[in-house]
Amino acid sequence: MPELPEVEVVRRGLERWVAHRTVADAEVLHPRAVRRHIAGADDFTHRLKGHRFGVPSRRGKYLWLPLEDMHQSVLAHLGMSGQLLVQPHEAPAEKHLRIRVRFADALGTELRFVDQRTFGGLSLHENTPDGLPDVIAHIARDPLDPLFDDEAFHQALRRKRTTVKRALLNQSLISGVGNIYADEALWRSRLHYDRPTATFTRPRTFELLGHVRDVMNAALAVGGTSFDSLYVNVNGESGYFDRSLDAYGREGLPCKRCGTPMRRRPWMNRSSYFCPKCQRPPRAAS
Numbered sequence: 001m002p003e004l005p006e007v008e009v010v011r012r013g014l015e016r017w018v019a020h021r022t023v024a025d026a027e028v029l030h031p032r033a034v035r036r037h038i039a040g041a042d043d044f045t046h047r048l049k050g051h052r053f054g055v056p057s058r059r060g061k062y063l064w065l066p067l068e069d070m071h072q073s074v075l076a077h078l079g080m081s082g083q084l085l086v087q088p089h090e091a092p093a094e095k096h097l098r099i100r101v102r103f104a105d106a107l108g109t110e111l112r113f114v115d116q117r118t119f120g121g122l123s124l125h126e127n128t129p130d131g132l133p134d135v136i137a138h139i140a141r142d143p144l145d146p147l148f149d150d151e152a153f154h155q156a157l158r159r160k161r162t163t164v165k166r167a168l169l170n171q172s173l174i175s176g177v178g179n180i181y182a183d184e185a186l187w188r189s190r191l192h193y194d195r196p197t198a199t200f201t202r203p204r205t206f207e208l209l210g211h212v213r214d215v216m217n218a219a220l221a222v223g224g225t226s227f228d229s230l231y232v233n234v235n236g237e238s239g240y241f242d243r244s245l246d247a248y249g250r251e252g253l254p255c256k257r258c259g260t261p262m263r264r265r266p267w268m269n270r271s272s273y274f275c276p277k278c279q280r281p282p283r284a285a286s
């Protein structure tokens with residue numbers, strides 16, 4: 001699944017190439033790509049036609065294109081392999097092209113949703129008063145959101161009987177942090193993933209949030225160079241950031257801080273990568 005920085009790169013690409021353009025017509029080439037749009041493909045295309053996209057928004061890993069003056073948005077589910085491409089009309093259809101949106105202007109490009117594994121899709125939803133698609137109203141703000149409340153996050157950590165990595169992946173506490181960036185931020189913070197949060201001090205929480213933001217901004221800085229092209233996409237991997245990872249995927253390799261071989265442990269059907277020396281397990285778990 002793409003994480004926040006990858007989704008933000010796509011959002012910027014859409015802002016550059018799709019915002020403020022009016023839909024001439026949309027075409028659904030595979031019904032699975034609109035299965036979250038309960039009223040079906042015909043309703044989806046009918047409701048888009050003639051409306052103008054506003055500036056694309058994002059919260060955590062969720063990305064949407066508002067329809068201007070409609071209080072509705074097209075929510076993009078990128079799934080495992082979903083891509084949003086802006087292509088010239090004449091570019092041949094991709095093998096896994098699922099949805100095509102043409103515009104009523106002379107720019108010569110169209111928006112395409114391409115998805116090999118068809119876990120993703122597009123759907124149209126009513127907005128909440130905050131301008132969020134209603135189906136994601138429960139998703140917390142992400143740490144790059146200027147309105148994210150660090151103090152409220154700290155209080156929530158203290159209240160919850162949870163451990164730090166579970167908290168980072170809990171989308172109702174903080175959104176946009178996935179497995180990769182959680183491991184990276186925990187390594188930078190020298191925190192073991194199973195550390196209980198109930199005893200966290202305010203400085204510890206704020207330091208952790210600082211590392212979460214740093215690692216995301218670093219990924220954005222690397223990915224941010226690719227969005228200023230006609231081709232915007234998410235391929236489900238954080239490929240462009242792989243070389244900068246300090247923890248994730250580095251089992252057996254020396255810790256970049258102390259040289260101790262990094263470890264991998266199964267964790268909630270995924271893996272956690274950590275340095276056994278810099279990130280000591282809590283006493284109860286060791």
Ligand SMILES: [Zn+2]
Pocket residue numbers: 255256257258259260275276277278279
């Ligand atoms: Zn280490």
